[in-house]
Amino acid sequence: MAGQVSSSVIGSRQGDAHSVTAAPPANERSLRWRGFSNLLPALAFLSIFFLLPLVALLLRGILEPTPGLGNYAQLFANSAYVRVLANTFSVAGLVTLISLLLGFPLAWAITLVPRGWGRWLLNIVLLSMWTSLLARSYSWLVLLQSSGVINKLLMALGIIDQPLEMVHNLSGVVIGMSYIMIPFVVLPLQATMAAIDPMVLQAGSICGASQWTNFYRVFLPLCRPGLFSGGLMVFVMSLGYYVTPSLLGGAQNMMLPEFIIQQVQSFLNWGLASAAAALLIAITLVLFYFYLKLQPESPVGNAR
Amino acid sequence: MAIGKGITAALAGLVFTLGSGVTTAADSINFVSWGGSTQDAQKEAWANVFSKSSGINVVQDGPTDYGKLKAMVESGNVQWDVVDVEADFALRAAKEGLLEPLDFKTIDRTKIDPRFVSDHGVGSFFFSFVLGYNKDKLKGHDPETWSSLFDTKTYPGKRALYKWASPGVLELALLADGVTPDKLYPLDLDRAFKKLDTIKKDIVWWGGGAQSQQLLASGEASLGMFWNGRIYALQQDAAPVGVSWKQNLVMADMLVVPKGSKNKEAAMKFLANASSEKGQADFSNLTAYAPVNVDSVKRLDSALASNLPTAHVADQVTLNFAYWADHGSEIATRWNEWLVK
Numbered sequence: 001m002a003g004q005v006s007s008s009v010i011g012s013r014q015g016d017a018h019s020v021t022a023a024p025p026a027n028e029r030s031l032r033w034r035g036f037s038n039l040l041p042a043l044a045f046l047s048i049f050f051l052l053p054l055v056a057l058l059l060r061g062i063l064e065p066t067p068g069l070g071n072y073a074q075l076f077a078n079s080a081y082v083r084v085l086a087n088t089f090s091v092a093g094l095v096t097l098i099s100l101l102l103g104f105p106l107a108w109a110i111t112l113v114p115r116g117w118g119r120w121l122l123n124i125v126l127l128s129m130w131t132s133l134l135a136r137s138y139s140w141l142v143l144l145q146s147s148g149v150i151n152k153l154l155m156a157l158g159i160i161d162q163p164l165e166m167v168h169n170l171s172g173v174v175i176g177m178s179y180i181m182i183p184f185v186v187l188p189l190q191a192t193m194a195a196i197d198p199m200v201l202q203a204g205s206i207c208g209a210s211q212w213t214n215f216y217r218v219f220l221p222l223c224r225p226g227l228f229s230g231g232l233m234v235f236v237m238s239l240g241y242y243v244t245p246s247l248l249g250g251a252q253n254m255m256l257p258e259f260i261i262q263q264v265q266s267f268l269n270w271g272l273a274s275a276a277a278a279l280l281i282a283i284t285l286v287l288f289y290f291y292l293k294l295q296p297e298s299p300v301g302n303a304r
Numbered sequence: 305m306a307i308g309k310g311i312t313a314a315l316a317g318l319v320f321t322l323g324s325g326v327t328t329a330a331d332s333i334n335f336v337s338w339g340g341s342t343q344d345a346q347k348e349a350w351a352n353v354f355s356k357s358s359g360i361n362v363v364q365d366g367p368t369d370y371g372k373l374k375a376m377v378e379s380g381n382v383q384w385d386v387v388d389v390e391a392d393f394a395l396r397a398a399k400e401g402l403l404e405p406l407d408f409k410t411i412d413r414t415k416i417d418p419r420f421v422s423d424h425g426v427g428s429f430f431f432s433f434v435l436g437y438n439k440d441k442l443k444g445h446d447p448e449t450w451s452s453l454f455d456t457k458t459y460p461g462k463r464a465l466y467k468w469a470s471p472g473v474l475e476l477a478l479l480a481d482g483v484t485p486d487k488l489y490p491l492d493l494d495r496a497f498k499k500l501d502t503i504k505k506d507i508v509w510w511g512g513g514a515q516s517q518q519l520l521a522s523g524e525a526s527l528g529m530f531w532n533g534r535i536y537a538l539q540q541d542a543a544p545v546g547v548s549w550k551q552n553l554v555m556a557d558m559l560v561v562p563k564g565s566k567n568k569e570a571a572m573k574f575l576a577n578a579s580s581e582k583g584q585a586d587f588s589n590l591t592a593y594a595p596v597n598v599d600s601v602k603r604l605d606s607a608l609a610s611n612l613p614t615a616h617v618a619d620q621v622t623l624n625f626a627y628w629a630d631h632g633s634e635i636a637t638r639w640n641e642w643l644v645k
Binding site for chain 2: 078079080081083084087141145146147168246247250251252253254259262264265266267268269270
């Protein structure tokens with residue numbers, strides 16, 4: 001359109017004008033796809049080792065033992081399975097909330113302290129991730145059980161008479177998992193915080209914002225990308241966690257991964273297991289969709 | 305159905321081919337068990353001896369994974385030749401067509417306790433669920449029968465029970481409720497769960513042997529059901545742990561050969577050796593599990609012998625593996641329902 005207008009006005013430069021207006025889309029597209037071939041190995045790897053098995057797995061859910069939606073009907077008809085599902089999401093939600101609450105001040109401290117110290121703190125956080133998951137879960141067992149260190153200390157100090165029940169129940173799972181998940185909140189959050197210009201906060205207080213207003217209206221919104229990506233990562237990882245819940249949780253707090261493993265390994269009921277897995281994937285994807293809606297500037301979203 | 309299975313099978317095959325490395329046929333078999341001290345003993349008592357006498361190399365692999373076993377058989381790429389599995393699974397897997405029938409010309413069936421041998425599996429070892437208790441916690445009150453588990457006044461503290469929907473817990477609840485051993489099966493699930501309801505909040509569940517020992521030795525649990533070998537090991541370590549053999553519940557592991565094993569003949573020879581009088585006795589002396597070969601009992605260490613289920617047959621109850629093979633899946637559904645309620 002612009003080309004046509006310009007061509008009618010300045011006839012001699014028609015060709016130039018046309019090429020200028022038409023070029024950007026073509027250019028942009030070729031830029032976008034340039035280097036695509038470099039992606040092929042990764043795409044091939046993902047399709048063969050991730051996508052295909054996933055499809056095969058999902059197929060089992062509707063094909064075994066007889067074709068149809070019998071497995072899904074079984075999942076929803078039985079209140080126990082619905083409860084397992086609810087358990088899974090409430091544990092994941094609680095763990096996400098607690099890791100965010102604890103991870104936030106930690107990330108802020110790492111950002112604030114002098115550089116050398118900050119790096120040390122960050123290394124300590126990372127170090128905990130390099131220790132075996134099993135060993136860390138067992139350590140919590142030693143600390144939390146009724147004859148454990150914490151209970152013995154509290155009883156010796158006369159604070160409690162009866163040992164607190166902190167393990168083999170919901171609190172055990174939430175404590176153990178939050179501890180394991182905190183690094184996954186701290187890392188993205190700290191990166192976000194480090195990128196915030198301190199002058200912005202100064203500007204806020206110069207304009208008369210109180211400390212709290214400054215925190216809620218300026219700082220917190222700036223941290224949002226880190227909070228969201230950390231929170232999402234923790235939530236999704238928690239949904240699929242197995243080792244820690246099975247060690248620190250009670251049998252009544254069964255989560256979906258444990259249910260799936262039971263069906264796969266003990267009962268060879270792969271149809272039901274794959275239906276449960278598909279359900280978990282579907283619900284996660286729905287949550288992910290809402291997350292993208294709420295958080296357009298996320299690292300995986302359509303950044304502009 | 306065929307397509308889905310085909311794809312999964314092909315992928316599973318691919319994965320196992322990549323993962324399993326190269327093993328030559330004929331002069332080598334893969335033996336799969338649960339790892340830990342049990343598999344160490346199986347290696348020492350069976351594999352090493354067998355390799356020396358037959359020249360067939362036994363490669364140790366593990367841990368046993370029923371899902372993997374099924375995937376291998378479905379894909380037709382079977383890497384495992386002899387697998388140690390639970391008795392009820394051995395019967396169920398045979399029914400699903402996952403196992404080779406055993407060659408009883410090679411394996412001497414006559415000497416195996418008939419409870420622990422079927423067309424597709426020969427006993428690996430057997431053990432009992434026994435009532436174990438922490439003496440420091442119960443101070444002078446020694447529980448004797450399964451009903452003690454349900455008497456929280458006399459025997460305070462947590463009860464440690466086996467967490468999986470497998471033979472044991474439901475049976476002991478029914479026995480404690482007054483059902484006689486000959487009337488146990490078919491299991492009255494309603495009655496069993498009702499009985500378990502009375503102590504539900506006092507139960508801590510254990511999923512493996514090490515965890516059960518930790519619970520009992522630390523006093524986290526005052527009493528509970530345990531594998532007899534684990535109690536014996538605690539007592540050897542001088543832990544304040546007592547045991548009652550009243551109505552001990554017998555459970556077994558079986559050795560099976562997955563359908564399509566490439567070294568069937570060698571596997572049968574291995575089974576013959578493992579279930580022999582000497583093989584079973586040597587293994588028992590190393591592990592405190594009981595031998596399935598009736599002739600092995602006379603070869604047991606005298607100190608150990610009284611701590612094995614073979615010495616407590618008087619009011620022993622053998623769990624019905626066949627019943628569990630048929631109904632395990634539906635019981636598990638009820639079990640999960642009850643657990644999360």
